[in-house]
Amino acid sequence: MAGANVSTRAGWRATLWGELSAEFLGTFVLISFGDGVVAMAVAALNQSGRGEQIFAASGDWLLIAFGWGLAVTFGIYVAGGISGAHLNPAVTLALAAKRNFPWAKVLPYTLAQIAGAFAGAALVFFNYRDAIASFERVRGITRGMLGGPADSTATFGIFATAPAPYYGAAYAGPLIDQIIGTMFLVLIIFALTDTRNQPPKANIAPFIVGLVVAAIGISFGANAGYAINPARDFGPRLFAWTAGWGEVALPGANYYFWIPIVGPLIGGLCGAVIYDFFIRDVLAARGAVPTEDLETEGQTAKQDPVSSVDESKVSVNVKSVKS
Template sequence: TMGTISFLTRAQRLLRIRNQLLRECLAEVLATFVMMVSRARGWLGAGGCHVLSPYSIAGAHMNPAFSLAMCLTEQFPWWKFPIFVVVQTLGSFISAGAVYILYYDAIWHHSNGTLTVTGPQETASIFATYPADFVSIGNGFLDQVIGTGVLIIVVMGLMDPRNKPVPKGLEPVVVALLVLSIECSMGANCGCPLNPARDIGPRLFTYLAGWGPEVFSRGNGWWWVPLVAPLLGAAVGTYLYLLFVAFHYPEEKSEVLAEQGSIVLVNTAISSADIGRSPKERDSGETEPAGYPPPHSPSSTVSPTVAITPLKES
């Protein structure tokens, strides 16, 4: 065991990444990968559950729509947004490859040796979403705006401690049930992507893996709708929550809201020490830099201890 511990210690020292942004990106790739693999739609038609958990390692979003909502509420820096979109898409792309390997024999058996995008033996919809034959581009676009808007509204309500938050630790479960209900009630039109990275990553994989350019042309060029509509839906959902709920709270100091862990309308300045740290880390105090919190200064408002000398009886 001593040899094993020594090896693990050496491996940790060699492989440990100290750059906060890179650690967040690795966590985002892994979280998106696990989410996508766990919700892969089998060729027999079995569906999975899409877990959009904002309470994951390093505050993983797993969805550009959620990242956009955090940017709009000033809980996430805009400069990180394109970086997270890329790594989320990368995680989805890798997960599509894993699903392809996992169901390799089943896919080729079902397709009779031909990878097709349409017809009774198509297998492209295992990976990316496609609209039903009766759904127009306009209807599908509206479907995704409404679906993603509902998702973001409820997620923001669940995460807002000034509303009535979910008991700590149960957030992923509640959000999973939320997304499952949205998929069951609104998934008939186009499979309910709700996530640009969840759609474009696997679609790119199928294009490269042999399904060809038809993955972009099917459904009258449907491919761009799951990219644009969820982002618009996220903006609509964010502003609706602010307009109907968050704008009407009694005014409180931003420091108090930050201490409560509020993700809505906490307009606190981002210091240079916070640039490499996620909003969750700044709010919850996790992985704080050395020397934090700062020691009390002599000018502290805490009264010094004064020695009390009892009076002598005369």
């Protein structure tokens, strides 16, 4: 009877909806802090009388890179215990392809992530709407204008990404950039969560993933803004479209919107395949045993090194595997 009461009280929280709520909130936290730091660097600090000398030029980029790194860390800590804190469709897809994550959950997770990203962008806009409007007024920017002296790409960039001007109308460079950045993200996430490969403890892994994102921003960020996450870009892009940026957001200059979606999905799969080929399969061939199986009731586990771990939920939370 007690068990039935617990089940009744749990309701939707014990179903897939509970996992989706975690993905929504985790991604909401990610975008709130991530887009928030960009709003600080672009529109707020230079008008607030604070930090003009400290955060200037390349300093703004460091502020943004480390702000996004912390944003990822916080999002993972929020959602990791429930869903594994994917927070990124590229990670969800890679886990489905290579770690037995249920394919039936890929689309629901993706939609929850996009919804959380949309909500996070809305919060940032609400909080910084006066700073953004002032920045546009001072710079002669017309929101929604694409090209010309009143171009609004600068303020749109608070929410989503755009390619560097040196790419012109070309797609290949930004697409390759997104593939490379996301390849490194997923490759390192798989390394951090591989119980055969000296994984960090669950309470430190989210921090390391945040450092990985900061490093990608510092090393690969200038070309296309290192979206490396379809939800991170499309959710805020969709919000910006509704908030007045119009064609600057969707479809974007030269229909750019699809690059931060397709590139990360390809890159995530590449990272998963590369890690498994060069590391995971080598560890299995050498007889490496997952750390969680080293002891079972005081006895050394006599289990197959490949099949002994249930990786249907992979997250940086080590009991699953973050994405």
